[in-house]
Amino acid sequence: MEERSVGMEIKKQTAIRSMKYEEFKNNDYLEEMVRELNRNGAGVIVGAVDDLLNWGRSNSIWSLTFGTSCCAIEFMALGAARYDMARFGFEVTRNSPRQADMIMVLGTITYRMAPVLKRLYDQMAEPKYVIAVGGCTISGGPFLKSYHVVNGVDKIIPVDVYIPGCPPRPEAFYYGMMQLQRKMKVEKYLGGVNRKEKEPEEEK
Amino acid sequence: MELKDKIKAIIPQAVFSETGELVVTLLPDDFRRVAETLRHDKEEPMDYLRDIVGMDWGDALGALYYLESTVTYRRITLKTSTADREQPFLPSVCDLWKTAEIKEREVYDFFGIRFLNNPDMRRIYLREDWKGYPLRKDYDMDSNPLDLDNEVNSDTTEEYYLNSDGTIKGHENTVFDRDAFVVNIGPQHPSTHGVLRMRVSLQGETICKVDPILGYIHRGIEKLNEGLTYPQTLAFTDRLDYLSAHQNRHALCMCIEKAAGIEISERAQYIRTIMDELQRIDSHLLFYSCLVMDMGGLTPFFYGFREREMILDIFEGTTGGRLIQNYNMIGGVQADLHPDFQKKVKAFIKHLRSVIKDYHDIFTGNVIATTRLKGVGVLSREDVISLGATGGTGRASGWANDVRKHHPYALYDKVDFREITYTEGDSFARYMVRMDEIMESCKIIEQLIDNIPEGEYRVKTKAIIKLPEGVFSSSVETSRGEFCVVLESHGDKYPYRLHYRSTGLPLVHAMDTACRGTKIADLIAIGGTLDFVIPDIDR
Numbered sequence: 001m002e003e004r005s006v007g008m009e010i011k012k013q014t015a016i017r018s019m020k021y022e023e024f025k026n027n028d029y030l031e032e033m034v035r036e037l038n039r040n041g042a043g044v045i046v047g048a049v050d051d052l053l054n055w056g057r058s059n060s061i062w063s064l065t066f067g068t069s070c071c072a073i074e075f076m077a078l079g080a081a082r083y084d085m086a087r088f089g090f091e092v093t094r095n096s097p098r099q100a101d102m103i104m105v106l107g108t109i110t111y112r113m114a115p116v117l118k119r120l121y122d123q124m125a126e127p128k129y130v131i132a133v134g135g136c137t138i139s140g141g142p143f144l145k146s147y148h149v150v151n152g153v154d155k156i157i158p159v160d161v162y163i164p165g166c167p168p169r170p171e172a173f174y175y176g177m178m179q180l181q182r183k184m185k186v187e188k189y190l191g192g193v194n195r196k197e198k199e200p201e202e203e204k
Numbered sequence: 205m206e207l208k209d210k211i212k213a214i215i216p217q218a219v220f221s222e223t224g225e226l227v228v229t230l231l232p233d234d235f236r237r238v239a240e241t242l243r244h245d246k247e248e249p250m251d252y253l254r255d256i257v258g259m260d261w262g263d264a265l266g267a268l269y270y271l272e273s274t275v276t277y278r279r280i281t282l283k284t285s286t287a288d289r290e291q292p293f294l295p296s297v298c299d300l301w302k303t304a305e306i307k308e309r310e311v312y313d314f315f316g317i318r319f320l321n322n323p324d325m326r327r328i329y330l331r332e333d334w335k336g337y338p339l340r341k342d343y344d345m346d347s348n349p350l351d352l353d354n355e356v357n358s359d360t361t362e363e364y365y366l367n368s369d370g371t372i373k374g375h376e377n378t379v380f381d382r383d384a385f386v387v388n389i390g391p392q393h394p395s396t397h398g399v400l401r402m403r404v405s406l407q408g409e410t411i412c413k414v415d416p417i418l419g420y421i422h423r424g425i426e427k428l429n430e431g432l433t434y435p436q437t438l439a440f441t442d443r444l445d446y447l448s449a450h451q452n453r454h455a456l457c458m459c460i461e462k463a464a465g466i467e468i469s470e471r472a473q474y475i476r477t478i479m480d481e482l483q484r485i486d487s488h489l490l491f492y493s494c495l496v497m498d499m500g501g502l503t504p505f506f507y508g509f510r511e512r513e514m515i516l517d518i519f520e521g522t523t524g525g526r527l528i529q530n531y532n533m534i535g536g537v538q539a540d541l542h543p544d545f546q547k548k549v550k551a552f553i554k555h556l557r558s559v560i561k562d563y564h565d566i567f568t569g570n571v572i573a574t575t576r577l578k579g580v581g582v583l584s585r586e587d588v589i590s591l592g593a594t595g596g597t598g599r600a601s602g603w604a605n606d607v608r609k610h611h612p613y614a615l616y617d618k619v620d621f622r623e624i625t626y627t628e629g630d631s632f633a634r635y636m637v638r639m640d641e642i643m644e645s646c647k648i649i650e651q652l653i654d655n656i657p658e659g660e661y662r663v664k665t666k667a668i669i670k671l672p673e674g675v676f677s678s679s680v681e682t683s684r685g686e687f688c689v690v691l692e693s694h695g696d697k698y699p700y701r702l703h704y705r706s707t708g709l710p711l712v713h714a715m716d717t718a719c720r721g722t723k724i725a726d727l728i729a730i731g732g733t734l735d736f737v738i739p740d741i742d743r
Binding site for chain 1: 398424505510512516738
């Protein structure tokens with residue numbers, strides 16, 4: 001990581017405390033994000049404030065409870081004492097999309113549910129993230145050929161992290177959530193992800 | 205008197221099936237007469253309608269009716285059909301069995317069969333603007349693309365009836381008046397245990413009507429089954445009611461084994477029974493955790509999950525899966541028990557017996573809990589039977605309906621256990637039934653765990669399993685009621701139709717009866733004690 005921080009480039013931490021950098025897979029896309037950030041140039045002061053903000057928000061991700069089926073029960077196990085999400089700052093789950101940073105899609109999304117999911121996502125405030133948990137949300141899983149199952153939530157909303165499994169083990173949940181933390185840490189917050197949504201056009 | 209003779213006495217031209225299980229085929233008008241006579245029989249009333257299974261035979265559309273008597277526990281299957289595919293009508297039986305109200309809506313949704321005199325003929329699982337009927341054999345799978353427009357639910361519904369001159373007329377019924385104050389709960393609500401949506405009309409704080417809207421997790425499993433070989437169909441059963449994964453799969457395996465004439469080994473029977481009971485404890489612990497959390501107590505949630513993790517560890521050691529185990533196979537189970545299995549199970553039961561007192565100390569005797577549960581959401585014995593609300597909900601109202609006792613399968617006729625029944629029928633009784641059942645399950649496991657015989661855990665089956673023609677069924681007692689598999693085979697390696705009786709559908713239907721007249725604040729507690737799992741309802 002050290003060799004990347006040359007000159008006036010901003011130094012971005014893609015490592016997190018709980019796990020070594022080398023132990024993560026798909027590091028290359030994060031590196032690409034850092035390069036992208038440096039290419040467009042970022043002020044040192046703004047960059048430092050960004051880092052502070054990112055540190056804060058990546059360690060207190062509030063998720064919207066959106067469990068539709070099996071994976072939601074494993075998510076409950078995450079909340080209980082053995083796996084204890086609170087160690088990572090995920091323990092606050094919100095039932096209102098207005099107060100959530102992240103939506104964890106836990107379980108199959110059907111045609112009837114799809115408009116509801118889209119609406120919930122639209123109601124969330126920027127910056128917002130989506131984790132698709134389980135085979136059903138990634139591709140439709142075993143229900144791929146069904147007449148009533150959406151073949152992957154990425155057809156409806158943009159997804160940041162995919163966690164495969166049916167259902168994924170709690171450890172897999174953590175791996176996916178830590179990936180999201182790392183992604184948050186290399187993002188440009190001010191003037192970046194906090195302003196992703198286009199300004200609504202003024203009515204004349 | 206044999207049921208066969210009884211029906212022959214009413215309708216001499218009734219046809220009895222020769223292959224598979226006994227099915228009595230009747231013309232629609234005769235069917236209605238037989239149903240009425242059987243229902244109102246003095247000595248042996250067929251007062252429990254287990255299920256209505258819609259069917260499309262190509263040349264005819266129809267339904268199978270599974271009846272059972274709560275006095276003698278004898279069962280009979282009736283079948284009726286109509287040849288009209290454009291405007292299919294069948295007589296409704298919702299005045300005889302209340303559960304038919306919602307089950308006939310399911311048949312209408314999937315097959316387009318309208319039921320005369322059913323007051324509510326709306327779609328139940330699919331969107332109201334859905335085109336076609338998906339479980340018909342000629343349904344075009346691409347005819348309904350994903351629609352991201354928000355759905356509008358109408359406040360009216362149609363009812364059809366037969367005029368005296370033989371013509372069919374319809375008129376409009378209202379679900380909610382224009383003046384009704386309707387509160388929407390769900391589908392994304394943490395206390396509805398999944399994606400249940402309810403429209404509740406209120407008078408002040410008092411509930412006037414609950415209208416459940418289902419289908420937010422309808423995955424079309426029954427249609428998918430028709431394109432899969434028998435071993436492949438097993439995978440979906442675990443994902444129906446994931447807290448009864450073992451038991452659901454047990455039912456399907458049993459049904460296929462029965463049809464194919466496969467005899468499974470004694471060892472496999474032991475393993476299946478023990479796993480079923482562990483799963484029941486697992487589910488009831490989760491029930492306890494969730495109910496208490498819904499009512500505002502967080503600490504017991506950690507208690508329940510602490511013990512639940514121990515069961516999941518035991519499952520994981522043997523099956524490799526935590527929540528969904530994919531363990532039962534046609535002819536036995538997938539893998540042999542882990543060497544530590546017996547030791548771990550015994551240690552777990554010892555531990556559970558020592559801590560269960562804490563569960564009761566923290567919640568059962570709690571004054572807030574008892575005030576919110578006792579005398580709330582009462583269902584009478586007649587109600588639960590008519591609604592077909594099986595499992596703990598039925599037993600809390602005094603209906604002895606445990607499949608393990610009355611139609612024993614696996615090893616349940618060899619073990620000694622008590623069927624827990626209460627008579628109050630309120631939320632507290634439903635809660636206590638489950639807490640007591642945990643201890644009964646421990647008792648069953650203790651009787652079996654030291655006596656597991658040596659032998660093979662799985663008998664060899666043919667590579668391609670073909671079932672003989674006919675209708676087959678089997679039922680098991682899952683964690684939350686009677687789960688029933690109905691399989692129609694036409695002699696292929698694929699099922700012609702494979703239907704699952706949802707344990708939760710009658711329970712959600714019972715919400716309306718249980719909640720009317722209670723306060724809105726009790727709705728969640730009543731729903732919690734009814735203990736339904738939504739993916740099992742929607743299938």
